[in-house]
Amino acid sequence: MSLLDMVKEAGIVGAGGAGFPTHVKLGSKAEYILLNGAECEPLLRVDQQLMALFPDEIIKGFEAAGKFVGASKALIGIKAKHKKVVTILKERIQALQVGDFVEVKELPDIYPAGDEQVLVYELTGRVVPETGIPIEVGCVVVNSETALNIYYASMQVPVTQTYITVAGDIPNPLTVKVPVGTPIIDVLKLSGIENFDDYAVIDGGPMMGPMMNNLDGYVTKKSKGFVLLKKDHHLVRKKSVDVDQARRVNRSACEQCRMCTDMCPRYLLGHEMQPHKMMRALNYALTDVEGQKIAQLCCQCNLCELFSCPAGLYPKFANTYFKGKLAEGNIRYIRKKSEFIARKSREYRLLPSKRLIARLGLHPFDKPAPMTEVEVKPEVVYISTRQHVGAPAVPVVSVGEHVEVGQQIGKIPEDSLGAAIHASVSGNIVAIEKDFIVIKRDEYAEGNRNG
Structure with a gap:
C-alpha cells in the first residue's frame, strides 16, 4: 500500500484548518513541501508543543510526505521565538540524517504567519496567485499535527484523536488529547470552570474562530482550540454583533x-x-x-475588523x-494576471503578534497551556460525517453493531472529495443520524484494550 493509500485509509484531513483531505494534496507533484508550524492565532499552543514532544514522528511523517510528492526540499516553518522547539527540531533532523532534505526556517512573530499563502511567501518568496492554492507555485502545505498523523498512518493507525488548547480567562489553561466526537462541554470543564453562564466560548482562535451559540457541539x-472569555469582554461583544448592527455601524462611520x-x-x-x-x-x-468580485479574495483572517480599522467598524462583514x-x-x-509580486510596503506593515494580543485585550491570558495527560472518557461520542471539505462520509456500520477503536465507520462516497471516519472509542453504534454516527462507549471492551 502506498503512502497516499495509507493516508486516505487513515482519514487524515488538515488539522486545524478547513479540513481538506490530505490524500488529495499528496496526489500532486511539488517542488517544495512546507510544514505550517506557525500557529499564529493568539493563545493556541498545540503545534509548538507537538513539535517539542514528537519531533521524530513529525519529521519522519513530513519527510515521507515530501518524498512522495517529489519535493526537492522540505521546509519546516516555525516562529523564531520558539527557540527551544527550533533547537529540538534541528538536533533531531541531524540525528535522523535527513538534513539534506528537511530544513527548519524561522518565521517572524506576525499575524497571520500561519495563513497558507503568507507561509508560502515567507518560506519560498513565491506568491500564490489570486484564488489560487500553493500547488500553483510548486508547494504542498501540511501542518505539524497532520505530519504526525501521516507518520501514524504509515504505521496503519487512523485518526481517532485530536489535540486541543483550552485557553482564555480561566484558572487552568491546558492542551489535551481527546477522542474525536467528545462533547465539547467535557473539554471545557478541564479549564477549571463548572458554570459557564457568565462565559462565551470561541471555537478556534480569537481572530478567526466563531462564537459558539451553545456548548452542545462535539470535537x-x-x-484546535477553545477560548473562554467573560461575556462582557470587548472581543466577545465585537464578535457577537449581528448582520443588521454591522451594516448600520458601517454606514454611519466609514x-x-x-x-x-x-x-x-x-x-x-x-x-x-x-x-x-x-x-x-x-x-x-x-x-x-x-467591482464586488474582489470580495472573493478575502481569507477571513479578520485583521481588518479586529485590528486595522481605527473606528472599530466591520470590513470583514462587508467582504463576507x-x-x-x-x-x-x-x-x-x-484573475487578470498569472504572476504576482508582493507590494514594497509589505515589510513595513506586518503586524507583530504582541500588538495584536494587546489590542484584543488578551494580554492577561497569554500564558502557557501545557500539554496535560488527562484521560477524557466520554460515555457517548458523536462522530461527524462532515468534518472535512467535500462530501459527507457514508456510514459502513449499522445501529447495534459493536466497533473497536480505529475501525472504519464511514467511507468516502464514490468519485467524491471526502475523508473516511473511524471509531474513536470501542462500543456500540446507538444511532446513525444525518450528520453523526453515535457510539456508546463499551467500558468492558475499553478496559480490555487498555489492560
Missing part, C-alpha cells in the same frame, strides 16, 4: 481611510483584495458586480456579505 478532527486595505495580508502579497472598496459598495449600495451575494449568483472572480 472534530480539525478542532470614512474610507483605507487602513483595512493597507494592512490586508492578501493585498500586501499583491492581490487586489481591498476591503475599503467593499465598505464603499455596501454603504452606498453600489451595484457594479465586477458580497461573497455570499456572488455565490448566490454563481459569479466568480477571474
Whole structure:
C-alpha cells in the first residue's frame, strides 16, 4: 500500500484548518513541501508543543510526505521565538540524517504567519496567485499535527484523536488529547470552570474562530482550540454583533481611510483584495458586480475588523456579505494576471503578534497551556460525517453493531472529495443520524484494550 493509500485509509484531513483531505494534496507533484508550524492565532499552543514532544514522528511523517510528492526540499516553518522547539527540531533532523532534505526556517512573530499563502511567501518568496492554492507555485502545505498523523498512518493507525488548547480567562489553561466526537462541554470543564453562564466560548482562535451559540457541539478532527472569555469582554461583544448592527455601524462611520486595505495580508502579497472598496459598495449600495468580485479574495483572517480599522467598524462583514451575494449568483472572480509580486510596503506593515494580543485585550491570558495527560472518557461520542471539505462520509456500520477503536465507520462516497471516519472509542453504534454516527462507549471492551 502506498503512502497516499495509507493516508486516505487513515482519514487524515488538515488539522486545524478547513479540513481538506490530505490524500488529495499528496496526489500532486511539488517542488517544495512546507510544514505550517506557525500557529499564529493568539493563545493556541498545540503545534509548538507537538513539535517539542514528537519531533521524530513529525519529521519522519513530513519527510515521507515530501518524498512522495517529489519535493526537492522540505521546509519546516516555525516562529523564531520558539527557540527551544527550533533547537529540538534541528538536533533531531541531524540525528535522523535527513538534513539534506528537511530544513527548519524561522518565521517572524506576525499575524497571520500561519495563513497558507503568507507561509508560502515567507518560506519560498513565491506568491500564490489570486484564488489560487500553493500547488500553483510548486508547494504542498501540511501542518505539524497532520505530519504526525501521516507518520501514524504509515504505521496503519487512523485518526481517532485530536489535540486541543483550552485557553482564555480561566484558572487552568491546558492542551489535551481527546477522542474525536467528545462533547465539547467535557473539554471545557478541564479549564477549571463548572458554570459557564457568565462565559462565551470561541471555537478556534480569537481572530478567526466563531462564537459558539451553545456548548452542545462535539470535537472534530480539525478542532484546535477553545477560548473562554467573560461575556462582557470587548472581543466577545465585537464578535457577537449581528448582520443588521454591522451594516448600520458601517454606514454611519466609514470614512474610507483605507487602513483595512493597507494592512490586508492578501493585498500586501499583491492581490487586489481591498476591503475599503467593499465598505464603499455596501454603504452606498453600489451595484457594479465586477467591482464586488474582489470580495472573493478575502481569507477571513479578520485583521481588518479586529485590528486595522481605527473606528472599530466591520470590513470583514462587508467582504463576507458580497461573497455570499456572488455565490448566490454563481459569479466568480477571474484573475487578470498569472504572476504576482508582493507590494514594497509589505515589510513595513506586518503586524507583530504582541500588538495584536494587546489590542484584543488578551494580554492577561497569554500564558502557557501545557500539554496535560488527562484521560477524557466520554460515555457517548458523536462522530461527524462532515468534518472535512467535500462530501459527507457514508456510514459502513449499522445501529447495534459493536466497533473497536480505529475501525472504519464511514467511507468516502464514490468519485467524491471526502475523508473516511473511524471509531474513536470501542462500543456500540446507538444511532446513525444525518450528520453523526453515535457510539456508546463499551467500558468492558475499553478496559480490555487498555489492560
